[in-house]
Amino acid sequence: MSQLKQSACILCSENCGVEFEVAGGHLAQVRGDRKNPSTQGYLCEKAQRLDFYQNHKDRLLRPLRRRESGGFEEITWETAIGEIAERLVGLRDQHGGHSLAFYGCALLGNQLALLHAMGFRHALRSPYLYHALGQEKTGDFWLNGEMFGSQACHTTTNDLAQADFVLFTGTNPWQAHGFPRARKVLQDLAKDPNRTMVVIDPRRTETAKMADIHLAPRPGTDAFLLLAMLAIIVEERLENGEFLRERTTGFERIRALLADIPVSDFINRAGVDPEVVRRVARGFATAKAACARHDLGLEQSRNSTLNVYLEKLLYLITGNFGRKGSNNFHTQTVPLLWDCNENAPGFEASKSRVTGMPPIGGFHPPNILPLEIDSEHPDRLRGLIVDSANPIVTGADSQAYRRAFAKLECLVVIDTALTETAEMAHYILPAKSQFEKFTCTFFNWGFPENHLHFRHPVLESAPGPLTEQEIYLRLARACGEDLSKNPLFGPLAQLQEHPALADFSPEMRVAAAPLLLASMQYAGKHPEAVRRAGFSGEGPELAVSLFRKIVTSPSGAVISRHEYPDTFNMVETPDRKIRLAVDPMLKWIEDLKAERPTAQVSEYPYVLSAGERRSSNATTTFRNPEWRRTDPQGALRINPQDAAHLGVANGDRVICSTGRARIEVTAEVDDDLRSGHVTLPHGFGLAYALDGQERLPHGPMINLLTSSDHCDPVAKTPYHKNVPVQLVKAS
Numbered sequence: 001m002s003q004l005k006q007s008a009c010i011l012c013s014e015n016c017g018v019e020f021e022v023a024g025g026h027l028a029q030v031r032g033d034r035k036n037p038s039t040q041g042y043l044c045e046k047a048q049r050l051d052f053y054q055n056h057k058d059r060l061l062r063p064l065r066r067r068e069s070g071g072f073e074e075i076t077w078e079t080a081i082g083e084i085a086e087r088l089v090g091l092r093d094q095h096g097g098h099s100l101a102f103y104g105c106a107l108l109g110n111q112l113a114l115l116h117a118m119g120f121r122h123a124l125r126s127p128y129l130y131h132a133l134g135q136e137k138t139g140d141f142w143l144n145g146e147m148f149g150s151q152a153c154h155t156t157t158n159d160l161a162q163a164d165f166v167l168f169t170g171t172n173p174w175q176a177h178g179f180p181r182a183r184k185v186l187q188d189l190a191k192d193p194n195r196t197m198v199v200i201d202p203r204r205t206e207t208a209k210m211a212d213i214h215l216a217p218r219p220g221t222d223a224f225l226l227l228a229m230l231a232i233i234v235e236e237r238l239e240n241g242e243f244l245r246e247r248t249t250g251f252e253r254i255r256a257l258l259a260d261i262p263v264s265d266f267i268n269r270a271g272v273d274p275e276v277v278r279r280v281a282r283g284f285a286t287a288k289a290a291c292a293r294h295d296l297g298l299e300q301s302r303n304s305t306l307n308v309y310l311e312k313l314l315y316l317i318t319g320n321f322g323r324k325g326s327n328n329f330h331t332q333t334v335p336l337l338w339d340c341n342e343n344a345p346g347f348e349a350s351k352s353r354v355t356g357m358p359p360i361g362g363f364h365p366p367n368i369l370p371l372e373i374d375s376e377h378p379d380r381l382r383g384l385i386v387d388s389a390n391p392i393v394t395g396a397d398s399q400a401y402r403r404a405f406a407k408l409e410c411l412v413v414i415d416t417a418l419t420e421t422a423e424m425a426h427y428i429l430p431a432k433s434q435f436e437k438f439t440c441t442f443f444n445w446g447f448p449e450n451h452l453h454f455r456h457p458v459l460e461s462a463p464g465p466l467t468e469q470e471i472y473l474r475l476a477r478a479c480g481e482d483l484s485k486n487p488l489f490g491p492l493a494q495l496q497e498h499p500a501l502a503d504f505s506p507e508m509r510v511a512a513a514p515l516l517l518a519s520m521q522y523a524g525k526h527p528e529a530v531r532r533a534g535f536s537g538e539g540p541e542l543a544v545s546l547f548r549k550i551v552t553s554p555s556g557a558v559i560s561r562h563e564y565p566d567t568f569n570m571v572e573t574p575d576r577k578i579r580l581a582v583d584p585m586l587k588w589i590e591d592l593k594a595e596r597p598t599a600q601v602s603e604y605p606y607v608l609s610a611g612e613r614r615s616s617n618a619t620t621t622f623r624n625p626e627w628r629r630t631d632p633q634g635a636l637r638i639n640p641q642d643a644a645h646l647g648v649a650n651g652d653r654v655i656c657s658t659g660r661a662r663i664e665v666t667a668e669v670d671d672d673l674r675s676g677h678v679t680l681p682h683g684f685g686l687a688y689a690l691d692g693q694e695r696l697p698h699g700p701m702i703n704l705l706t707s708s709d710h711c712d713p714v715a716k717t718p719y720h721k722n723v724p725v726q727l728v729k730a731s
């Protein structure tokens with residue numbers, strides 16, 4: 001007997017609504033859920049493979065404890081919780097809460113337990129949450145603090161479906177998505193002769209092939225290109241004077257700086273056609289509504305935070321902010337981002353002890369984690385809880401991670417699967433899968449309309465795994481925390497008794513309580529927008545009607561409808577004006593002007609983008625490599641000229657090395673790449689035992705090659721898209 005159940009795909013932050021036919025513990029048929037208000041039935045091909053996440057040989061079913069002699073033994077939950085609590089409380093009491101840190105706790109699909117995790121973090125007095133967002137978006141969050149007054153003022157580009165000029169820089173949404181129904185939106189853009197799509201990417205990506213204009217700069221030169229575009233806009237007086245006067249401060253300093261940019265020299269540095277650059281700059285500035293979207297190609301490349309700053313200046317100087325089809329702010333239901341500016345309470349205490357790194361948006365960067373552990377510093381990290389992440393594979397410099405994790409006095413991993421990180425743990429705690437529990441994602445970053453999808457379980461879980469909410473509650477209790485006094489567990493426990501939850505099962509009451517808290521905060525902050533989405537009442541009544549809708553809509557709910565100018569009410573500077581001039585960025589631009597390209601021949605002459613998004617990857621969510629239909633080896637893509645130079649043909653093996661490591665990969669000759677630029681995919685290198693074979697890694701483990709010090713000076717985000725490598729044909 002099969003049954004149709006609604007849920008979401010968990011493979012990227014879009015979390016497209018799905019309908020599953022469930023049969024015999026399998027997610028048999030997968031269809032797009034037309035009733036999902038955000039994704040409306042849309043799916044990409046990867047969703048068809050979701051059963052590979054649910055059912056595989058590495059699923060964890062029992063708590064495991066590391067044996068002195070190596071390997072793991074099964075233990076009961078009671079023993080596991082008791083022993084972990086004793087060890088963590090021991091470290092806290094002997095060395096202080098700052099000897100303990102958390103990693104992850106909020107994954108692409110699995111974020112409902114975040115408040116519980118933070119409740120437990122409070123019990124341990126730990127100031128640290130390391131997170132993958134600190135490998136990508138924290139430079140952006142830092143700028144939001146400087147320019148908009150709060151690191152939580154985060155911009156969204158979801159309205160680009162309404163734009164008539166769209167600029168994608170360093171992102172390939174055909175593969176990576178990043179906004180709802182990406183391929184459909186791209187197809188509509190490409191078909192419409194009145195709208196323009198521009199892609200800035202060194203590779204002729206799937207998205208670039210659909211664009212009206214593709215600029216292929218040398219990898220790592222976006223700052224030069226964007227500065228040239230800004231200088232052209234100002235030189236041609238194409239800035240939006242009215243917007244700048246009403247909404248911003250500091251433009252005169254920016255104008256003076258841009259007047260001094262050597263435009264032709266900078267365009268030359270980027271290696272693109274000056275006429276096309278002018279056309280793009282003019283097009284963006286004079287469009288009815290333009291929207292600029294970037295992703296890792298800017299964030300994980302040279303000058304990361306500066307790149308993002310220049311993109312912000314581009315849409316702000318041209319007034320493409322706070323209106324239909326432009327860049328806007330989004331609202332947050334459960335706040336994922338927190339303002340951590342210098343004046344925020346507890347700022348000093350939240351700095352890491354070894355490297356002195358403050359959190360940005362609430363997150364510490366994975367790049368510094370090995371240094372914080374593998375140190376003689378008396379205040380080094382000694383205990384770590386990893387939940388929903390696999391940093392041994394996904395953090396820069398896997399070997400440094402391994403060395404550091406081996407020194408931890410207590411490593412606890414909460415996961416559904418036996419990962420490379422779990423294999424190093426003292427304790428492994430099995431979590432229910434995202435299809436076996438109530439869960440939710442707070443990456444609902446829509447604007448003007450925002451949505452939330454509280455997902456119900458679609459499968460029975462085997463006995464053994466628990467939800468993360470339950471795990472954190474048990475751990476906190478075992479640590480002796482008075483839950484009623486805990487700033488998170490206390491309110492959540494009270495809300496479980498709220499009449500709005502009275503008709504729910506006990507399990508659902510625990511699961512849904514964070515959303516009642518969130519609904520109260522959200523309806524309190526955005527009452528008009530919530531009412532526009534069809535809810536009525538004031539205060540608690542409005543909050544409860546919003547909450548009831550969220551938890552009883554298995555396909556997701558529309559939670560608010562804003563009006564475009566609301567964006568300006570969300571600016572948090574004292575005068576509600578956007579500060580354009582950010583001193584460290586202006587200084588950085590001066591430094592770039594002084595920088596001279598080197599003519600030196602390097603030992604590592606190729607630029608590797610380590611971590612491309614393809615149809616063959618989905619972070620590290622799938623362990624069984626058989627889910628892939630193409631690209632089984634995770635090929636190194638290389639330009640034909642470079643391949644010929646190395647004497648390499650399609651399918652040949654190549655040694656790819658950096659100062660850190662050398663790995664053997666398979667070449668795929670690809671004329672969509674510039675000469676000198678090569679790419680390897682993200683998410684490969686996971687160990688898995690195929691039938692009749694040993695448990696062995698499949699494909700390149702790219703972070704053996706990367707290093708944590710090749711990174712952004714402000715946010716410490718790694719320059720993964722710009723790793724100098726040496727290539728030789730394998731003998």
Ligand SMILES: Nc1nc2c(c(=O)[nH]1)N[C@H]1C(S)=C(S)[C@@H](COP(=O)(O)OP(=O)(O)OC[C@H]3O[C@@H](n4cnc5c(=O)[nH]c(N)nc54)[C@H](O)[C@@H]3O)O[C@H]1N2
Pocket residue numbers: 012013136169170171172173175176177178200201202203205218219220221222295296297298301302609611612613614615616617618619682683721722
């Ligand atoms: N299929 C698939 N989709 C995913 C994921 C996945 O693992 N697989 N992961 C999800 C996650 S976690 C994220 S963060 C997003 C990331 O999504 P994206 O950032 O869009 O994806 P990437 O392929 O990592 O990088 C984007 C582009 O940057 C380009 N690039 C490299 N160097 C430069 C440069 O110097 N300048 C410019 N302008 N471009 C450059 C690359 O050629 C590439 O096309 O994808 C999400 N979606």
Ligand SMILES: Nc1nc2c(c(=O)[nH]1)N[C@H]1C(S)=C(S)[C@@H](COP(=O)(O)OP(=O)(O)OC[C@H]3O[C@@H](n4cnc5c(=O)[nH]c(N)nc54)[C@H](O)[C@@H]3O)O[C@H]1N2
Pocket residue numbers: 104107108110131132133135136296387388389390391394395396414415416417419431432433434468610611612619620621682702703706720
């Ligand atoms: N070189 C290089 N490195 C990169 C990147 C790159 O482009 N290049 N990209 C970076 C980026 S953008 C990102 S976002 C990170 C992603 O890297 P991570 O932050 O490590 O996240 P994932 O790879 O998505 O790992 C998800 C983990 O969650 C587990 N999991 C799945 N469901 C559940 C659940 O319900 N409960 C629990 N407790 N666990 C669950 C999975 O088994 C898996 O181990 O990688 C980063 N690393």
Ligand code: SF4
Pocket residue numbers: 009010011012013014015016042043044045046047177
């Ligand atoms: S991987 Fe595809 S189907 Fe899944 S959430 Fe992302 S875009 Fe949607």
Ligand SMILES: [Mo]
Pocket residue numbers: 132136
């Ligand atoms: Mo990411």
